[in-house]
Every structure is written in structure tokens, then in C-alpha cells.
Amino acid sequence: MxxxxxxxxxxxxxxxxxxxxxxxxxxxICSALAITAELKASIVMALSVMFVxxxxxxxxxxxxxxxxxxxxxxVQLVVVAALxxxxxxxxxxxxxxLSKTLSVFVGLIITNCIIMGRFEAFALANGPWxxxxxxxxxxxxxxxxxxxxxxxxxxxxSGTLLGFKVLGDPIEKTGLYAIGYENNGFMLLSPMALIxxxxxxxxxxxRNKALIEEN
Amino acid sequence: xAVNTDKNSYTVIFAAVMVVIVGSLLAFFASSLSEKIxxxxxxxxxxNILYAMGVNENEDEGSVNFVSxxxxxxxxxxxxxxxxxxxxxxxxxxxxxxLIDLQKQETEAKAGxxxxxxxxxxxxxxxxxxxxxxxxKGLWDAxxxxxxxxxxxxxxxxxFDHKGETPGLGANxxxxxxxxxxxxxxxxxxxxxxxxxxxxxNNDPTNQIKDxxxxxxxxxxxxxxxxxxxxxxxxxxxYKSYLESIRAKN
Numbered sequence: 207m208x209x210x211x212x213x214x215x216x217x218x219x220x221x222x223x224x225x226x227x228x229x230x231x232x233x234x235i236c237s238a239l240a241i242t243a244e245l246k247a248s249i250v251m252a253l254s255v256m257f258v259x260x261x262x263x264x265x266x267x268x269x270x271x272x273x274x275x276x277x278x279x280x281v282q283l284v285v286v287a288a289l290x291x292x293x294x295x296x297x298x299x300x301x302x303x304l305s306k307t308l309s310v311f312v313g314l315i316i317t318n319c320i321i322m323g324r325f326e327a328f329a330l331a332n333g334p335w336x337x338x339x340x341x342x343x344x345x346x347x348x349x350x351x352x353x354x355x356x357x358x359x360x361x362x363x364s365g366t367l368l369g370f371k372v373l374g375d376p377i378e379k380t381g382l383y384a385i386g387y388e389n390n391g392f393m394l395l396s397p398m399a400l401i402x403x404x405x406x407x408x409x410x411x412x413r414n415k416a417l418i419e420e421n
Numbered sequence: 422x423a424v425n426t427d428k429n430s431y432t433v434i435f436a437a438v439m440v441v442i443v444g445s446l447l448a449f450f451a452s453s454l455s456e457k458i459x460x461x462x463x464x465x466x467x468x469n470i471l472y473a474m475g476v477n478e479n480e481d482e483g484s485v486n487f488v489s490x491x492x493x494x495x496x497x498x499x500x501x502x503x504x505x506x507x508x509x510x511x512x513x514x515x516x517x518x519x520l521i522d523l524q525k526q527e528t529e530a531k532a533g534x535x536x537x538x539x540x541x542x543x544x545x546x547x548x549x550x551x552x553x554x555x556x557x558k559g560l561w562d563a564x565x566x567x568x569x570x571x572x573x574x575x576x577x578x579x580x581f582d583h584k585g586e587t588p589g590l591g592a593n594x595x596x597x598x599x600x601x602x603x604x605x606x607x608x609x610x611x612x613x614x615x616x617x618x619x620x621x622x623n624n625d626p627t628n629q630i631k632d633x634x635x636x637x638x639x640x641x642x643x644x645x646x647x648x649x650x651x652x653x654x655x656x657x658x659x660y661k662s663y664l665e666s667i668r669a670k671n
Contacts, residue, residue: 274432281439288443292450299454302461302490 210339217339221347223414228351229407230417233319238352238403239396240314245368248356250304252349254297254312256342258289259321263341265289266329273330282325283316290315320348355402363393464490466519467497472580473567474543474550476500485597500543507538507663515539523556523565538659543569550577551667553660557652560644561585564594564652570608572671574664576617579603581649591645602628602636608657610634614664616654619646 210218227233237255241247265285266273273281294312297305305312315321324344329337360366365373365383374381392398411417425431468487471477476496478486488496504518518539530536543550549572556565566581579600586592593599606617620635621643628637638646657664 272426272435274426274435276427276432277436280436284439284443288447291447295450295454295458298461299457302458302465 214336214339217336218343218346221340221343222350223347223410224417226347226351226410227320227323227344228348228403229410231320231323233323234348235400235403237314237318238348238355239399242352242355242359242399243363243394245353245356245360246304248352249349250297250301252345252352254293255315255318255320255348256345257293258286258315259324259341259345260338261289261341262286262321263324263329263337264334266325267332267334267337270330278330279322282322286316286321286325320344351403351406354406355399358402359393359398362390363398365389463520464493467493469580469582470519470541470543470552470554470567471496471500473552473569473578474500474545475569475578476543476545479597483597485595485600500545501541502544503542505540505542505663507540507660509535510662512663519554523554524563527556536659538663540660540663548577551664553656555652555656557648557655559583559586559594559648560591560642564645564648566649566652568603568608568653568656570664572667573607574609574668575605575607576603583645586642586645590639591642593639593642594645594649599636599639605631606634606636607632608634608653614654614657614661616650616657618650618654621646 221227224230228235228238234255237251241251262282262285266282269281290312293315294305297312324341328340332340357367360368361372365371371381373387374383426435465487468490471488471493472485476488478488480486487493503514504516506513506515506518506521519541521537521539523539526536526538539554541552541554543552550569551571552567552569554565554567556563558564562584564581564583564586566579568579569577571577581594581600583592583594586594603617608614608616615634618635619638621638625633625635625637
């Protein structure tokens with residue numbers, strides 16, 4: 207027997223493309239704008255959300271039969287908040303500089319609509335294993351978009367990737383800069399993240415016409 | 422399971438048990454990691470102090486790079502020659518003066534006790550730097566910084582940081598272009614300890630005039646700027662008597 211059945215596989219693969227949380231469900235846009243000026247911050251945010259959503263989905267799923275329905279939203283919030291504080295503490299202890307870059311945004315994971323959305327829509331109705339896969343799948347779809355945006359913003363905005371000067375040195379005028387190329391500082395501002403998301407949505411829907419909503 | 426999850430008593434018990442479990446879990450996490458976190462904060466403070474006196478790894482005009490964490494302890498020892506604690510008229514040397522918690526000292530001062538004021542004396546390329554730590558209020562939360570002065574009380578470098586100012590507006594106090602503006606400004610106006618004001622419309626956006634006790638403000642960050650001006654003014658006045666003695670030596 208394969209490790210993942212066909213249905214399980216689709217739990218992971220669907221959110222990567224045709225049911226992507228950012229480009230199709232339009233959730234989690236706020237953090238996609240806020241922290242994608244650097245590729246490194248995007249990757250860390252993606253991994254943090256993956257941890258919180260994967261674990262959170264399992265916890266909520268395990269408790270789904272005993273959670274009183276009257277206070278289920280509060281229970282969900284407590285679970286997310288506890289997991290987020292743990293991520294925050296671990297980052298502060300082992301990746302201090304990174305935690306300073308992410309400072310406000312780690313706290314904002316709590317308000318990331320994807321997390322509450324998946325708890326409500328999936329984990330409350332499904333078993334732990336499937337919920338875990340759903341969490342990993344959705345956060346991977348979210349992270350994929352974050353990393354694509356981070357890649358273009360850092361490359362075009364600062365001429366670097368993960369801090370390495372891949373396009374040459376803008377001060378010494380080496381590499382691409384020698385022939386008159388300039389960094390586009392506008393890429394570092396959050397509106398450009400929205401425009402990059404828009405471009406991704408455009409490419410995705412023109413390749414798969416079924417995704418285009420009817421008006 | 423045949424539990425009636427809709428009953429009020431069940432809901433209350435569930436909530437209580439959940440809070441106890443989550444609370445103790447978080448307490449365990451916080452206490453087991455706190456040592457490591459404190460160590461990181463200690464190194465950061467050393468990096469900040471060194472940054473203010475110009476010991477950093479800045480690569481170009483826009484970057485703010487500290488001495489790397491593995492080298493900072495050695496560099497701190499090399500450049501910071503003396504650490505003083507000023508307590509009223511008493512001045513004592515203390516190699517751990519940089520660990521003094523300014524916030525705690527402020528509360529103690531309010532309670533009527535004498536405040537301990539840390540001051541760091543650095544030496545680089547033959548010139549002396551007097552580095553004053555400071556702490557104040559921004560728009561949302563605390564702001565703090567280190568200001569390095571020379572013998573004539575002219576700013577040689579600063580480092581500012583904040584806890585939660587608005588990204589893109591008040592948070593820009595830790596941007597290079599803002600911090601670099603302070604270099605060359607004097608905290609004295611005549612004989613007054615005027616500090617350096619973050620001024621709107623001071624007709625000097627490129628900061629060519631260095632004797633006006635003003636730097637150009639950040640657009641959209643009025644309250645953070647005002648907080649910063651107040652912080653500098655208050656702090657230099659706290660250190661007034663010591664700074665006078667530096668001037669007298671000249």
C-alpha cells in the first residue's frame with residue numbers, strides 16, 4: 207500500500223496550484239505583502255506557518271469531538287496563539303536576527319486567515335492524519351507564492367538573493383551594473399507585492415481557464 | 422464518545438482545563454529558552470554600542486550591519502575601554518554596566534531612589550567616544566538608542582531601535598539615512614543642553630547645517646520623531662554633570 211492514497215495526495219497537491227490559498231482563495235494576502243521584500247524572510251515565514259498550521263490542524267482534529275461548539279472559535283485561537291508563541295520563542299533563541307526582522311509578523315500568524323479558515327473548514331470535520339496533510343498542503347501553497355514573490359522582489363529590488371549579490375555590485379559597478387542596469391527600489395515597497403500576486407493570478411488563470419470565475 | 426458537549430458545565434470545565442494545560446506548556450517553554458534568549462539580547466546590546474561608535478560591518482550606503490555575533494565579545498573588549506556607572510555624584514567603574522536595565526532604573530528613580538546611569542567610553546584610532554544609552558517612548562511602544570559623543574559633545578554616531586513602530590514610517594528611525602544625519606550635530610546650544618530635535622520643515626533636508634541642533638524629520642512619523650527628540654534631550658540632561666566635566670577637561 208502506498209503511503210498516501212490518491213485522495214491524500216490531492217490534499218497536498220491541490221492547494222499548490224488549482225486551490226491555492228493566496229491566488230484562488232485570496233487568503234493570507236496581508237503577510238504576503240508585508241514580509242516578502244527579502245527571500246529569506248519569505249522562507250522563514252512559510253516554514254513557520256507550515257509548522258503552526260500542520261500542528262494546529264492535528265491538535266484541533268484530535269479534539270474535534272470534545273470541543274464545545276459554543277466556544278470552538280476561542281479554542282482555535284488559543285491553540286494557534288500557543289503554537290505561535292512557541293515558534294516566536296524558538297526563533298528568539300536560535301535565530302535572533304531573523305526574529306527581529308519578523309518580530310511583528312510572527313505575532314500576525316495568529317490573524318492569518320488561512321489558519322483559522324483551515325481549522326474551521328477542515329480540521330473540525332476530519333481525522334488527524336488527513337488534517338495534517340491538509341495543513342501541510344495549504345501552507346505549502348501559501349509558502350510557494352510567498353517564495354515566488356520574495357524571489358522577484360529581492361532580485362529586482364536589491365539585486366541580491368538570500369543576501370548574495372547575484373547581479374554584481376551596484377556601488378563598484380560590476381556585473382550587470384557595468385552596462386547601466388539599476389535596482390528598482392519600488393520593488394521593495396509593499397504595493398509591488400500586490401502587483402506580483404496579480405501577475406501570478408493572471409498567469410495561472412490564463413493557463414487554466416477553468417479557474418476564471420463567471421461574473 | 423457520549424459526552425454532551427453542549428452543557429454549560431462541560432464548557433466551563435473544558436475551558437478551565439485547556440487554560441491550565443496551555444499555560445503550563447508555555448511557561449515551560451519560556452523558562453527553558455530564556456537563558457539563550459537573554460544571551461542573544463546581551464550580544465545585541467554590545468553590537469548596538471559598537472555600532473554607535475562606528476565599529477560595524479556596513480557594506481554600502483544603505484546597510485546597517487553589526488559586528489558579527491561570534492566576534493562581538495572580542496571587539497567589545499577591544500574598543501570599549503571603560504564602563505562607568507554614574508550614581509548621583511559617585512562614579513564607579515563596572516564592566517557589566519552595559520547590562521543595566523534603563524527601564525528598571527527609570528522606575529526606581531520615580532520611586533525616589535538614585536538612578537544608576539551607565540556610560541561607555543570607547544577608543545578608536547586615537548579618539549575617544551562617550552556613548553550614552555537612552556530610552557524613550559515612540560508612537561506604539563518603547564524606542565531606545567545609543568549616542569556617541571566626542572570631547573566637544575558633538576555626535577559621532579548613533580544607533581536607534583524600536584519595539585513596535587509602524588513599518589515604513591516610524592520604524593525608519595533605524596534606517597541608515599536617518600541615523601547618519603545625526604553625525605556632526607552638537608547636543609549643545611551655546612551652553613544649554615538642547616539635545617537634537619527631529620524637526621519638520623527645518624529648511625535643511627540634506628542636513629548641511631550642522632550647528633542648528635536639528636535633523637530632518639521622517640514623513641508620516643511625527644510622534645515617533647517627537648518621542649526621539651524628547652528622549653535625546655532628557656537623556657543628555659541626565660548626564661549633564663558628567664558631560665560638563667568632559668568639557669572642562671578640554
